Amino acid sequence: MNTYGSFVSELENYSIPTTELTGSFNEWFSLDAKHTFELVKEYTDALGINHQSYQHLFDGHKIDGEFILVHSKNNIVQVVNGQISQFKELNTTASVTDEDAIAASVRHFGIENATINAVENVIAKIPVEGNAQLVFIKKITLSSAFPLKSMVLYIDAQSGAVINEYSxxxxxxxxxxxxxxxxxxxxxxxxxxxxxxxxxxxxxxxxxxxxxxxxxxxxxxxxxxxxxxxxxxxxxxxxxxxxxxxxxxxxxxxxxxxxxxxxxxxxxxxxxxxxxxxxxxxxxxxxxxxxxxxxxxxxxxxxxxxxxxxxxxxxxxxxxxxxxxxxxxxxSDNGDLTYQGESGALNESFADIFGTAIEFYTNLSPNWTVGEDVFTPSPGYMRSMSAPKSGSAMYGLQQPDTYKGTYWASTTSPVDDGGVHINSGVGNHWFYLLSVGGSGTNDINNQYNVTGISIQKAEKIAYRTLNMLTPNAQYIDAYNASRIAAADLYGANSNELKQVGEAWWAVGIGDRSAAVSENEFNNNISVYPNPTIDKIFTINVGLSEATTFEIYNILGKKIRNSVSLEEGQNTINVSEVQAGIYLLKFNVNGKSFSKKLIIKIIIRLIYLSESRFNAGFYHK
The missing domain is CATH 3.10.170.10 (Elastase; domain 1)
Incomplete structure (x- = not known):
């Protein structure tokens, strides 16, 4: 889980009723009673999958852009993803009035006759050097026609300072x-x-x-x-x-x-x-x-x-x-991708992706460059999805083709709203590779070999991915959502899902194991009993190669470091772990795969007979 609280958990094999999950968010995510969740959207798509969006609130205030997304079929949970912040205390008392916040926002906006929407008190995630800090703010949108300008401003509810803005x-x-x-x-x-x-x-x-x-x-x-x-x-x-x-x-x-x-x-x-x-x-x-x-x-x-x-x-x-x-x-279903940092880069990348997909749909000399003909200086286009680094150096249009690789722009810089146009090259290149294919070595030395699945399939995966992203989504969220989308559309063991993972690996995101089918491991490693009710289970290993495993919680946080396994039966004791759903991540000679583990608690009720009751447990 990153500092934005991004997570994904695939639960389709565990027959968890939707109401069992959605009625127990606080227990699942170890949150106290100050945290609540509000169902804000629900629909069933053409594949028969039901999608629910739950807004996260703390002390009655929305955490801006933070949702839990529950995807179910026939009332059984398939996947849960989104962003979640785990904290116990935050000052949600405003020292600044709405009038003072508006005055500060107008001064910062610089146009006195701006149109102002209602002030909203929310908890916001403020980007700070790649991290996200929670702050209670007053959120205000200001717009102007002359010049055409519209900004969202975050006013610190305690100090009155403008602490963030985006277009x-x-x-x-x-x-x-x-x-x-x-x-x-x-x-x-x-x-x-x-x-x-x-x-x-x-x-x-x-x-x-x-x-x-x-x-x-x-x-x-x-x-x-x-x-x-x-x-x-x-x-x-x-x-x-x-x-x-x-x-x-x-x-x-x-x-x-x-x-x-x-x-x-x-x-x-x-x-x-x-x-x-x-x-x-x-x-x-x-x-x-x-x-x-x-x-x-x-x-x-x-x-x-x-x-x-x-x-x-x-x-x-x-x-x-x-x-x-x-x-x-x-x-969009869960709100617009915030036009700042990585979420803004995703916003721009999806815009390029669908702009290019429309060219191929229309089929009049489609190509993988963006801005050809319109942009007249060399190289005659503004961006290349096939070769993001080839943009004009003179105009600062060179883009990264690897996450945080060469030409990656600072996501906290005011320039280009934290690199929304520059860093979009990573998502663009992912889509190109998924559509057409390609092989090579990226900036972090990941060797890759992607087999293209066609732009017609890639665009369907991209569109479905978009509808599973929250406003503050990071690239890791797009990685998670695209895997869910590919599995929904083409199957959990499909080549399409494999290539989605391989294409992300090619641009430096995710674990390559996501691109490898788990079938080759299933006959050699088993976990039982699962669910376990006494916090003791067995991992049976049928491999001669060195095998290790780690345990992660539903939010992706590691709770047990790597443990070596022997060939044959291995008894594992997790007495220190709370009841819930966990991920066992195995590694065999550099190849990884995961299995879910459910730990349940038995509640034993003791009924006392009347004779035993009268014999000594109660006296008049």
């Missing part, structure tokens, strides 16, 4: 676009308007507007915009070509999510998709694109017109896919 607008500044600007005429859907035609697709609920003269906001929509029109259904105007590219690309993006992932618009409920082209004036740059989802303020996507010698119009198919994903993730 609510997701930019395409270092992911760019694989634009269709040079792909000639493409079919688009338009509608009739005042005797002409405009860029509005009623069926898909997509509307593309001219953002040159945006001058305000009214009911969540920019004002001062104008329509792109044509006297016929053919839009031939050179000036409108970038907007046509946006409109066409968003139609393809909508179709991809609907046909491949059964998602109706970015919110899943058919919400209108508004695109504003040539909106550089409100973004502060013409060399960018962005998405914002503040329902009480503005919802939509904005695109710049480019900059001579640097960027052509920031439109195109993977820009549409990237920004559409950003809106979609704002509305």
């Amino acid at each position: 609510k607008i997701k930019h395409a500044d270092v992911q760019g676009t694989g634009t269709t600007y040079y792909r000639n005429t493409q079919p688009i859907t338009v509608d009739s308007y005042n005797g002409q035609y405009r860029l509005k697709d009623t069926g898909r609920n997509i509307h593309t507007l001219n953002g040159t003269n945006i001058n305000g906001i009214n009911n969540g929509v920019f004002t001062g915009t104008s329509e792109y029109t044509s006297s016929s259904t053919t839009f031939n105007s050179v000036s409108a070509r970038p907007a046509v590219e946006v409109h066409w690309g968003m139609g393809k993006t909508y179709d991809y999510y609907k046909n491949i992932h059964n998602r109706n618009s970015f919110d899943g409920n058919g919400a209108i998709v508004r695109n504003y082209y040539n909106a550089g004036a409100i973004m502060g740059t013409d060399s960018n694109a962005g998405a914002i989802d503040q329902p009480d303020f503005i919802v939509g996507m904005v695109y710049g017109s480019g900059e001579a010698g640097f960027m052509t119009p920031v439109v195109g198919l993977d820009v549409a896919g990237h920004e559409y994903f950003s809106l979609s993730n704002f509305r």
Whole structure:
């Protein structure tokens, strides 16, 4: 378990009823009565797996972004994952008023007439040099139209200081676009308007507007915009070509999510998709694109017109896919991936992943670079999923292909919100290897050999993975969730699951044993009785090789160091261990695998006969 409390436990073999688990979280995670859990979402997916999200609270206050996710089938728990913080004391009394917190946030935001949402008292995880520190804070979101800016600020509830911030607008500044600007005429859907035609697709609920003269906001929509029109259904105007590219690309993006992932618009409920082209004036740059989802303020996507010698119009198919994903993730099952540090890198990586998947879905010269055509300096693209280190050194676009390897950016630096665009290279490279395959040695000397499973299978695993991540998810959480997703979709002993583990190993995350089937061990090592009721069990080893094991609790914390096993029967005493579910992790000649161990307590009730009672246990 890392400092964010990330954990996963696979329980499908132990027939634990869902209510038995969800009714006993405090016991399972060794928490006192100040910790409570609230069911905030539940649904059953197409595979018949039920998903429940439980918000963790302490002293009645939410721990921001911290959930336990329970996945069950036929009311039997299959997997539990998420993040959990184990602590006993935290000061949850605010010394700072809401009014003072708002005043501090406005001063920090720097725009006096900003739109401010309600103040929320929560417990937040503050990143500190790779760790997470729990602090009671006042959480405030501020937004502005001129310039276009939206930030979440954390105000220390005791001192009133601004101790953390992150953007609510997701930019395409270092992911760019694989634009269709040079792909000639493409079919688009338009509608009739005042005797002409405009860029509005009623069926898909997509509307593309001219953002040159945006001058305000009214009911969540920019004002001062104008329509792109044509006297016929053919839009031939050179000036409108970038907007046509946006409109066409968003139609393809909508179709991809609907046909491949059964998602109706970015919110899943058919919400209108508004695109504003040539909106550089409100973004502060013409060399960018962005998405914002503040329902009480503005919802939509904005695109710049480019900059001579640097960027052509920031439109195109993977820009549409990237920004559409950003809106979609704002509305994800467990909340948006926080746009900071590793969770922000995952946010950007998934945006690139689905932007690229849309290119392959559309099948018009798809590729594994991001930002080709739009980004004009050498090497002619902003990022490469196949070779992340090959980005432009001049513009700081070289990315790591290994977790915490070469070019890894500090996750606590204010630059790039803690490396959200740079460190996304790790997730991008994982997806590329999972789709196409590859072999080699990474920056931490992991030798790997991944057999690609196709982008069609990889995108399904990635989409399902995304829906099992909590807002503060780290790369290890994506590793855990993707293994669960692959097992759900293709089976616990599938090649797809094996390659998911091998691809993560290739980018420096996880244990390679996850990519090796446990079948080769099952005939040689057995654990019994399991469950054990007297804290004594036997491990039978049928191997001549040196074999060791360790014990971990459900949160991934090691509670017994490595112990050597003899060939044959080994009696293990765990009298010091509390009742619960544990993981036995074995190592044989560098190969590892795991088995679950359940330790139960027998409650013996002693019934005293009336004669024994009267004989000496009670006297008048």
